Amino acid sequence: MVTTEQVWEALAEIPDPEIPVISLVDLGVIRDVGVENGSVRVEFTPTFLGCPALEVMRDAMAERIRALGAEPEIVVRTDDSWSTDRITPQGREKLRESGFAPPAPREASAPTLVQLQSNVFRCPYCGSTDTRLENIFGPTPCRSLRYCSSCKQPFEQFKTI
Amino acid sequence: MNESEARSLLEIADDELILGWRDSEWTGIAPLLEEDVAFSSIAQNEIGHARALYELLARERGITADELAFDRSPEEYRCSRLVELRLLDWEKTVARQYLYEEADAKRLAELMQSSDPEISGLAAKIDREETYHRMHAQMWFDRLKDEPRFTAAIEELRPLLDAGREEHTSELGELWDEMTMVRRSQPAGTAW
Numbered sequence A: 001m002v003t004t005e006q007v008w009e010a011l012a013e014i015p016d017p018e019i020p021v022i023s024l025v026d027l028g029v030i031r032d033v034g035v036e037n038g039s040v041r042v043e044f045t046p047t048f049l050g051c052p053a054l055e056v057m058r059d060a061m062a063e064r065i066r067a068l069g070a071e072p073e074i075v076v077r078t079d080d081s082w083s084t085d086r087i088t089p090q091g092r093e094k095l096r097e098s099g100f101a102p103p104a105p106r107e108a109s110a111p112t113l114v115q116l117q118s119n120v121f122r123c124p125y126c127g128s129t130d131t132r133l134e135n136i137f138g139p140t141p142c143r144s145l146r147y148c149s150s151c152k153q154p155f156e157q158f159k160t161i
Numbered sequence B: 001m002n003e004s005e006a007r008s009l010l011e012i013a014d015d016e017l018i019l020g021w022r023d024s025e026w027t028g029i030a031p032l033l034e035e036d037v038a039f040s041s042i043a044q045n046e047i048g049h050a051r052a053l054y055e056l057l058a059r060e061r062g063i064t065a066d067e068l069a070f071d072r073s074p075e076e077y078r079c080s081r082l083v084e085l086r087l088l089d090w091e092k093t094v095a096r097q098y099l100y101e102e103a104d105a106k107r108l109a110e111l112m113q114s115s116d117p118e119i120s121g122l123a124a125k126i127d128r129e130e131t132y133h134r135m136h137a138q139m140w141f142d143r144l145k146d147e148p149r150f151t152a153a154i155e156e157l158r159p160l161l162d163a164g165r166e167e168h169t170s171e172l173g174e175l176w177d178e179m180t181m182v183r184r185s186q187p188a189g190t191a192w
Helices: A004-011 A054-067 A089-097 A113-117 B003-024 B033-061 B065-070 B090-111 B117-144 B148-160 B170-184
Strands: A030-036 A039-044 A071-076 A131-135 A143-148 A153-158
Touching: A004 A030, A004 A039, A004 A054, A039 A054, A054 A071, A113 A131, A113 B117, A131 B033, B003 B033, B003 B065, B003 B090, B003 B170, B033 B065, B033 B117, B065 B170, B090 B117, B090 B148
Parallel strands: A039 A071
Antiparallel strands: A030 A039, A131 A143, A143 A153
């Protein structure tokens, strides 16, 4: 009989389809795992509702659970109880190592343009805070584009959500 | 979900779907590369919001989100005139974005007070994503607010914000033809 721990271990091996250096577990998007009578229920929240990787993630989770000999039920939770603050410390480190600046903490109020345009965001390559916002939007909904004036390198910033 | 909430959710879902399509028309032809990226990303978000809203509504009706999104006739959509217009004019596009985000923030704030936790939770998630659209719209508003062509566009489009939900222009029909072309070309019961 499959255990909750085995399911978490299996899910920890699934890379994020768009940022494969980080797993779904490190990304913090898996909210809950429940095992009952040979079936496994997983609840997860997409970073952004329009995330094109949603189906890929759902299918990958279902496949891993079937491989454990259990019947999967994948539930997408679309409320606001998930935030980028749930990315694990290891996940944040993996993002930084591969050139993505991790998200700033979610604060009581929504982020503002003034905050994004400020240069408190650290370059993941050289560590300088002499960086500027190039575009609120990037190659996927969860990323912004920034430029480091110190090492002259563009980089992607994970959005706070 | 009561009737008034269902009507409101359908209006928002239709607005987001149709605006998402209109925004995507800037992919590759925006006046700045950064705006190609921005409008493509905004379009993707809007269609993601539409999908989540259609899923809630479709479940109540016992159909799928795709059936609700695409298997209605154009006159059954409840989107506003503002979003259905095909705008290939930058000032008007930015004016539409600004007006839409301002109005959208108000109705999302209302939905966030819903006693149905699924509705209030989804509205809060959507609102948090829309924060980035509002920043983008505000940035362009601040940049163009003294340009007469922009202020004229704002005045021209403002009355369309909540207009035309029951009666649509031929532009929506043309968009619908494109949007549903592949789906309609397949026999009923096709497994997608």
